[in-house]
Amino acid sequence: MKKIITYGTFDLFHVGHYNILKRAKEHGDYLVVGVTGENYDIGRGKLNVHxxxxxxxxxxxxxxxxxxxxxxxxxxxxxGDIIKYDIDAFVIGDDWRGKFDHLSRYCDMIYLERTKGISSTQIREEKFDQYDIGIICDFADDNQIVNEAKLVNGFEVKNVYCDNEEELNLFQKKYSLPNVFDDYNELIESSDIVYIRCSIEKRFNFIKRALKLGKHVIYDPPATFKTSELEELMNLAKEKNLILMENIKMVHIYVFNQLLWMTQGGLIGDILSFNCSISKNDASRSNLFYDLSSIAILPMLKIMGSDWEKADFQVKKDGENIEFASMNFVYPNGRAVINVGNEIRVDNQLEIIGTKGTIRMKGAWWRSKSFELHTPGSKEVQIYNTNFEGNGFKYLIRAMSRMLSRNRTDSKSIFEDESFNIVKILEQVKKAEN
Structure with a gap:
């Protein structure tokens, strides 16, 4: 009996898929078909699977x-599959010619001509809505959204606005977007989604204006230092049935959800200590400290909760900028410490200690591909990981894509009370700053 194997995503199944399966079966007596799993697709950057x-x-x-x-x-x-299933021939479309020749040591390679004039990509482009993204910025940095958006079907960054002409010209020279605006209202009119990447003092008004004009919004948190203003924005988004999404990308990365499962599900026991540090040296961004703090506070809220009994904040300033701050929270049965460095370097790390184990993430933990699990009495360290490239923005956009296709405005990746608590904590830090 001659056994054949072929692989594919088989998304939006069409006549081309049918033909390659039919012809693959004709080459043998028994056909094994490998269908790509969701995690595998995401890991290799294939985010358009519907x-x-x-x-x-x-x-x-x-x-x-x-x-x-x-x-x-x-x-x-x-x-492993070729060996396990005793495969005689591997059948694949001829657009993969040369990519799998190394498998010829294990079985015969058969390349089939693709059905012309049809593809899943073409169907996606014809079937699904297209969304133009506009960026509001203060400086010539896109936070990788220009390239990352291209990896999600139906999304493209086309517009940019900056009230600083020099920075606007630098941005355009760097990213070559189709449309450059020196008028915010014109950018909004030309965009379906607006990404707010500017100083905190401007964010609230920019977000409010975009929502009023019916645009979905992604913003670098915090949107404001006032919970009353955040509530106003959230209510406006609900009233208009619009997405208002914080740019905290780690909540859309699989390895972070694995970490939450272990901590929230009690797999490392009762949480005794949460300790994280985050830093970046960028004197050009006056609000960088608060942007970094938002990223660090969120996992504490998800893992430790919001029922702390006492909180104190130590802040070191250099002129108008915060160089370093330490936030200390006392919970009924544990403690949390967050250290944020802006110009003053701290070692980036995240450590969660439980009664049954300790989780550690080293380096840039907010975009980490892995974490370590240390358990008492075991010399072995378990590694949990996933594969991704870039800074994770494509996963945030992918989450937004799903929400739009399902007419949902709440991603449930960040809950409202968590957003409010981030702002409440930053309000207290700002008081300590002064």
Missing amino acids: DSLATRIENVVNTGFADEIIVEEYLGQKI
Whole structure:
């Protein structure tokens, strides 16, 4: 019996998929079909997949060609599958010619011509809405959104506004966007989604204006130092049925959700200590300290909660800028410490100590691909990881894409009470600053 294997995502199943499965089956007696898993697709940057894994498998089953269906879950799995299923030939579209030649040591390689005039990418472009993104900035830095947005089908950064002509020209020279505006209202009119990346003092008014004009908003937090103003923005977004999303990308990364599962689910026992440090040296950004603080406070709220009994803040300033601050929180059964350095360097790390284990993330933990789990009595360190490239913005945009397709405005990745508590804490830090 000659056994054949082929792989694919099989998203938005079309005649091209049908044809390649039909022709693959014709090359042998038994066809194994590998369908890519969601985590594998995300890890290799394929964020445009529309159909669920269950739907994609069902579509393959319905062709009647597959004798066995497996899920492709990780890079390098193909070699193991060829050996495990005793495969005689690997069938793949000819657009992959040369990419899998190394597998010829394990089985025959057969490249099939693709069905012309049809592809999942083409169907996505024709079937789904397109969203133009506009950026409001103070300086010539896009936070990688220009390139990251291109990786999510239907999203493109096309517009930029800056009230500083020199920075606006630098931005355009650097990123070459189709439209440059020196009028904020014109940018809003030309955009479906607005990314607010400017000084904190300007954010509230920019966000409010965009929401009033019916635009979805992504913003660097905090939006304001006043909880009353944040509430006003949230109510306005609800009234207009719009998405108001904080740019805290880690909540959309799989490894962070693994960490939350372990801490919130009690897998490391009762949490005794939360300790994190975050720093970046960038004197050109006056509000960088508060941007960094927002990122650090959120995981504390998710893991430790908001029922602290006492909080104190130590702030060191250099002129108008905060160089360093330490935030200390006493909980009923534990403690949390957050150190934020702006110009003063601190070692970036996150450590969570529980009664049954300790989790550690080293380096830039807010965009980390992995974390360590240390358990008492064990010399082995367990590593939990995922694969991604870039700074994670594409995952935030992907989350927004899903919300838009389902007509939802709440991602549930960051809850309202968490957003309010971030602002409340920063209000107290600002008082300590003065």
